[in-house]
Amino acid sequence: MFLLLDAPNLGGAEKAKLMECVDSTYVSTAGPFVPEFEQRFARYLGTEECVSVQSGTAALHIALAEAGVGPGDEVIVPAFSFAASVNPVLYTGATPVLVDVDPETWTLDPGLTEAAVTPRTRAILPVHLYGNLCDMDKLGRIAEERGLVIIEDATESLGGTWKGKPSGTLGNFGCFSFNGNKLITTGGGGMVVARDRERINHIRFLVNQARDASKGYFHPEMGYNYRMTNLEAALGLAQMERIDLFLEKKRTFARIYREVLAGLPEVEFQKELPGAQSAWWLPSFTLSGGVIAELQEKLREKGVPTRRLFSPLHTYPYLRDCCRFSYPEAERIFEQGINLPASTVNDEESTLRAAEIIRDAVHSMRR
Known part of the structure; x- marks a missing residue:
């Protein structure tokens, strides 16, 4: 793969x-x-x-x-x-x-x-x-x-x-x-x-x-x-010349991940609003239970590259004076979230296999 x-x-x-x-x-x-x-x-x-x-x-x-x-x-x-x-x-x-x-x-x-x-x-x-x-x-x-x-x-x-x-x-x-x-x-x-x-x-x-x-x-x-x-x-x-092809692949990959992982209550994908059609540049989800680092390691061992989400901006020292409010959702999403492989070099078969590996890894982590 x-x-x-x-x-x-x-x-x-x-x-x-x-x-x-x-x-x-x-x-x-x-x-x-x-x-x-x-x-x-x-x-x-x-x-x-x-x-x-x-x-x-x-x-x-x-x-x-x-x-x-x-x-x-x-x-x-x-x-x-x-x-x-x-x-x-x-x-x-x-x-x-x-x-x-x-x-x-x-x-x-x-x-x-x-x-x-x-x-x-x-x-x-x-x-x-x-x-x-x-x-x-x-x-x-x-x-x-x-x-x-x-x-x-x-x-x-x-x-x-x-x-x-x-x-x-x-x-x-x-x-x-x-x-x-x-x-x-x-x-x-x-x-x-x-x-x-x-x-x-x-x-x-x-x-x-x-x-x-x-x-x-x-x-x-x-x-x-x-x-x-x-x-x-x-x-x-x-x-x-290939932008439409690239966009179609991104959306196909996002659909594959959602379909394969749909039965996992721990997994929650980023959602579209009614009227929005996302480009799904990087399909992403949160995994409850505080085990995102463990999941990343399991996926790395299986050849599935992932990336942690952006750190919330309010955690940066130089932005402390910009923080007037609390940011529970930004913190929660970062702590639980992960980006999935979506390079347009990938194909549907490899993406399907990656989704299955993710599904099996989450199953194996259930306490």
Whole structure:
């Protein structure tokens, strides 16, 4: 049995596109591959334009900056997420306000979010964790009523939808990642989309060091060196050819795990909301009984790679001042949770066998 947790799916098409880029000599940030990739990605999302950047973190940072978030402002962020969801808020000088997550979806709790809004709140940053979409109707209502900006962290949810609309297109800004473990990869890289065309054009200006090319090397405001390279974009173009296949495999793997493990009362999978269609970037579940480390070891011995969930953000020393509330759900999910192998290099037969091994391991651990 051959299984990978989250490795990229690369082959001949990627090699050919990279060689095309090398042969063209347009390997840096200027050249035809970057705009072609942006146009292709925008078509996939059904948006007019998007701007490529160096990472998902850069995407979140530039979106926050464009939204005017800065010192004195507060941004609501789920307590259960990767550090890159919160660090860009700190880059702007604003204060992240950590809020607990829903016990079933593991995403930002709308009720707790509304209670956390203060006169200083400028934005809500919902994270579609492990590809599973937040309740964007409720969060959108809160934002509209309170005059807040929504910056979607869609770095893990490419391909997911909320009531038929693609993740990343539901807020004022949407941010994607193309890290090596994501649905498609450019090696690194990310993308920003926005409702307002003027905003997206200004972001395009900012990521190129805010250079006014009509005046040579003149920079009327502070910018950032966040541009994607043509080498990265070339890889992304090849990956886009198979994005539907990759997404189908992710959802098939998630279904297999759920079907095989359905009879285990100790196992509880992350749940979709009505109206959401998750990308299931990494299928994940919690296992009651405080035995998740024991399960991981049993699976490792059988050749099934797994990963512990993200540590709750409120446990990080540098975020202590951002913790105004308690976070029982984030703590429980982390203590009991595990990510399952879902690389698109895997096949259905290996995934089925992995699910059976997990089922047998849980049975064997019953006291």
